[in-house]
Amino acid sequence: MKLPIFLDYSATTPVDPRVAKLMCDCLTQEGNFGNPASRSHIYGWQAEEAVENARRQVADLVKADPREIVWTSGATESNNLAIKGVAHFYHKKGKHIITSKIEHKAVLDTCRQLEREGFEVTYLDPTTDGLISAQQVADALREDTILVSLMHVNNEIGVITDIAAIAEVTRANKVLFHVDAAQSTGKIEIDLTAAKVDLMSFSAHKTYGPKGVGALYVSRKPRVRLEAQIHGGGHERGMRSGTLATHQIVGMGAAFAIAQEEMDSDNVRIKRLSERLWNGVKDMEEVYMNGHPTQRVPGNANISFNFVEGESLLMSLRELAVSSGSACTSASLEPSYVLRALGMNDELAHSSIRFSIGRFTTEEDIDQAIELSLNAVNKLRALSPLWDMFKDGIDLDTVQWAAH
Amino acid sequence: MAYSEQVLDHYENPRNVGKMDEQDAHVGTGMVGAPACGDVMRLQIKVNDSGVIEDAKFKTYGCGSAIASSSLVTEWMKGMTLDQAGEIRNSNISEELALPPVKIHCSVLAEDAIKAAIHDYKSKQ
Numbered sequence: 001m002k003l004p005i006f007l008d009y010s011a012t013t014p015v016d017p018r019v020a021k022l023m024c025d026c027l028t029q030e031g032n033f034g035n036p037a038s039r040s041h042i043y044g045w046q047a048e049e050a051v052e053n054a055r056r057q058v059a060d061l062v063k064a065d066p067r068e069i070v071w072t073s074g075a076t077e078s079n080n081l082a083i084k085g086v087a088h089f090y091h092k093k094g095k096h097i098i099t100s101k102i103e104h105k106a107v108l109d110t111c112r113q114l115e116r117e118g119f120e121v122t123y124l125d126p127t128t129d130g131l132i133s134a135q136q137v138a139d140a141l142r143e144d145t146i147l148v149s150l151m152h153v154n155n156e157i158g159v160i161t162d163i164a165a166i167a168e169v170t171r172a173n174k175v176l177f178h179v180d181a182a183q184s185t186g187k188i189e190i191d192l193t194a195a196k197v198d199l200m201s202f203s204a205h206k207t208y209g210p211k212g213v214g215a216l217y218v219s220r221k222p223r224v225r226l227e228a229q230i231h232g233g234g235h236e237r238g239m240r241s242g243t244l245a246t247h248q249i250v251g252m253g254a255a256f257a258i259a260q261e262e263m264d265s266d267n268v269r270i271k272r273l274s275e276r277l278w279n280g281v282k283d284m285e286e287v288y289m290n291g292h293p294t295q296r297v298p299g300n301a302n303i304s305f306n307f308v309e310g311e312s313l314l315m316s317l318r319e320l321a322v323s324s325g326s327a328c329t330s331a332s333l334e335p336s337y338v339l340r341a342l343g344m345n346d347e348l349a350h351s352s353i354r355f356s357i358g359r360f361t362t363e364e365d366i367d368q369a370i371e372l373s374l375n376a377v378n379k380l381r382a383l384s385p386l387w388d389m390f391k392d393g394i395d396l397d398t399v400q401w402a403a404h
Numbered sequence: 405m406a407y408s409e410q411v412l413d414h415y416e417n418p419r420n421v422g423k424m425d426e427q428d429a430h431v432g433t434g435m436v437g438a439p440a441c442g443d444v445m446r447l448q449i450k451v452n453d454s455g456v457i458e459d460a461k462f463k464t465y466g467c468g469s470a471i472a473s474s475s476l477v478t479e480w481m482k483g484m485t486l487d488q489a490g491e492i493r494n495s496n497i498s499e500e501l502a503l504p505p506v507k508i509h510c511s512v513l514a515e516d517a518i519k520a521a522i523h524d525y526k527s528k529q
Contacts, residue, residue, distance in 0.1 A: 309442055311467040315415060317408070335442065346440035383421055383471060385446040385463040386439060401438030402516075 005365045009206075009358030010155055011323060015033055016102055016208040016359070019254045023210060026050065026247035034161075036244045037235060047246045051115060054253025058202065062181075062190040064217050070236045071249055074214040075182035076106040077229075078201030079149075081216055082178045083110045085226030086199070090176070094144030100124040100132050101341040103151055107180055111149075111276045114188045128343050129292035130159035134166045141169070142365060147176045152190070153183035156293030156338040156354060160188060160301025167196035176224060180207050186259030187267065187297045194216065197354040198224045200390075202256075204248070208359060209255030210336045215247035216240075253337055271298035273366050278303075280370030286390070290339060290352060300402060304344075304352040305373075307387040308380040310335075313353060316376030320369055334357050347386065347396065407468055408502035414472035419479050422461040424448045434517040434526025443470040447517035449481060449489070451525055457481045457489055460462065462517075469507040473497050473514035484524055 006014075015023070026032045026047075035050045038044025052066065059066040072078045087097065099111055101123045111121045122140045124132050137148055148170050150161050163179050166250040170177035178199040181190060192200065200217040206211055218224050218239065232241030259266075278301055281287055286306035305313065310324035335349035355369065381387040389396060407415070423446075424431045430450050437444040443466025450459040460478035464471045476497060481489045497503075497511035 070477060157448070307465065309466050309470075311442070312471060315468040346438075348440075350439065350442045383418060383463055384465040385435065385444055386465045388446075388463060390425060401440070401444070402436055 002364075003321075004319050007355045007357060007361065007365065007369060008321045008322045008323055009361070010158070010354065011269040012205050012211065013208045013358055014135075014360065015205075015210050015251065016255060016258055017330065018258060019209055019251050022254045023247045023251040026250050032246060032250075033192050034246070036246060037233065039199045047244075049242050050246055050250050052308050054249045057260075058215055060200075061185060061244075061260045062192050062217065064192045064193075064201065065220060065400035068192075068214045068217050068220050070218055071244055072214045072216055072240055073212055074205070075104075075180060075203035075274060076214075077240075078203075078214050078216040079104070079106040079178075081182055081226060081229050082148065082199040082201060082218075083107065083149055084114065084229055085239070086176055086178070086224070087114050087117075088227035089225045091119075094142075094146040096122070096142050096145040098122045098124065098137060098140050098145060098148045100126060100150055102126050102130060102154055102156075102338045103149070104155055104180060104182070107149055107151070126159075126341055127198050129295075129343055130154055130157050130290075130338075131167075131292055131295065132161055133171045134162065134234070137166050138173075140172055141175060141194045141266075145173075145175050147178060148268060149178040151183070152178040153297050154291070154338065155182075155183050156336060157302045157342075158293050158296040158356075159291040160184070160297060162295075163197060164195040169355055170198075171196040176350050184297070185256065186263050187299065189263075192219075199220075202252075204255055206253035207255050208273035210248050210251040213252045215252065262359075267298060270357050270359075270361070273363065274298050274301050274355075274362055276363065277301055277355060277369060278359070280366070281305075281373055284374065288333045288348065290342065290344070299355070299357045301355045302339075302352055303355065304348045305377045306348055306351050307384050308351050308377050309384075310350050310352060312380055313351070313376055316379060317353070317372055319372055321354075322356075322369075324352065325396045345397075408499045410476075411468055411472040411503070413498060414475040414501070415468045417501075418462075418471060418475040420459075420461050420475065420482075421463060423463065424459070424461055429528050430525075432521040432523070432528070434520025434522075434524060436516045436520055437470075437513050439465070442466060443513060445470065445474050445513055445517045447474060447477070447514075447521045449525060451486065455485050455487075457484050457486065462480045463503065467507070469501065469503055469510040470513060472501050473503075473510045474517065476500060477514050477518060481518065485523070489518055490514065490522055492518055 034043030034047035180204040203232040339349040494511040
């Protein structure tokens with residue numbers, strides 16, 4: 001069976017073979033299998049050394065101190081630990097949190113949980129380009145605000161948030177700033193010596209590392225305190241108990257070291273491929289790139305093919321592994337909440353496809369994606385009553401739809 | 405998600421795609437659904453003087469199951485009387501296409517489209 005072309009690097013990435021090799025060395029009896037917390041023998045010491053080496057590699061990519069890195073099971077856990085940890089520790093100082101409507105569910109659902117616990121959350125509206133500005137954050141601050149949580153790069157539309165500018169506002173107002181950087185490591189420069197960010201979540205598997213491991217940056221200067229969410233042996237300075245998964249952690253460290261080494265060359269190549277893709281489809285009628293045109297990571301191309309429904313488009317694109325902004329497979333029939341938050345109309349939101357390009361994408365992959373997309377869109381438009389109406393000059397917004 | 409062979413067949417080779425003149429007194433047009441919900445079906449029937457559906461056409465914006473549901477009913481309706489067509493139920497459609505529970509609404513929409521087309525035709529007589 002011929003596998004579809006993988007253009008879903010924003011969902012996950014394959015583990016880089018160089019990383020996989022190092023991980024395998026930490027599993028078997030001949031390998032580095034010890035418990036990093038074992039202090040009484042060399043098995044433990046060697047495992048601890050590997051874990052600390054990986055901690056340095058992760059810290060180096062974002063210019064942090066290794067002592068500021070806490071291992072977790074992934075960005076979802078990092079987001080939970082950062083947001084709940086701050087809320088529970090600082091609740092006497094205030095009960096107000098600021099985030100945005102286009103955050104990942106790991107942030108939004110965590111905030112919902114805190115609302116049930118009595119916290120108040122402000123959800124900022126992005127611009128139609130998907131940006132959240134420092135001014136918006138400043139305007140939303142209250143006396144009792146304790147935390148601002150925003151993502152660095154949006155997973156659906158690839159737009160980059162100016163975290164350095166927002167961090168100036170939060171620091172000046174003595175409010176903590178958490179950034180979900182799951183989608184940005186290895187794609188854009190992160191300098192935590194310059195940006196006044198207090199907490200930052202990382203994921204290994206979006207950056208050619210393994211699934212099941214992530215990290216949380218917890219600033220030491222100024223010192224940020226967290227209430228632990230997982231209790232046990234007091235690992236990770238009490239912030240996150242649980243035996244450290246040496247092989248996972250070594251994988252994350254190696255993946256982040258490669259990202260640091262190869263980010264510039266990867267970016268040049270990926271940008272060229274994503275421009276090739278856009279140039280290949282943009283001349284069709286009614287095709288739109290979603291999100292800010294320039295303030296975005298190169299690997300993400302979220303494109304709406306108007307008057308074609310996303311799920312049927314995916315069905316025609318079975319030779320491509322991409323994702324759709326349309327969530328018709330669920331009973332809700334709601335299109336992507338991110339695209340809706342940009343103020344996009346329903347037809348366009350239902351018509352979007354996210355192509356995400358990565359380290360192993362080739363020019364042939366892109367050329368094939370272009371050809372398949374053009375054919376599929378033309379075929380489905382020939383079937384679409386909305387396309388007929390558009391061609392007849394009917395404004396779809398004036399039609400009285402019999403919603404069901 | 406996995407699609408049934410029947411859905412794939414109608415999706416790959418949709419039957420009776422097209423558009424008829426809405427103004428024609430012999431033509432009944434049913435348009436149901438909404439872009440907001442992710443599916444819009446336009447079903448048209450051409451009825452002869454003895455009340456038999458001579459031709460049926462559709463165009464559908466929606467998922468594969470919605471396209472297949474509308475394609476299937478155009479096939480069924482041809483040669484039926486209006487009364488017979490009015491008796492097609494969504495359960496007939498979902499059974500024939502082996503639709504999973506989350507796609508039942510596609511067959512409901514197709515049944516609504518049939519009713520709307522018949523209603524439109526009758527209101528013209």
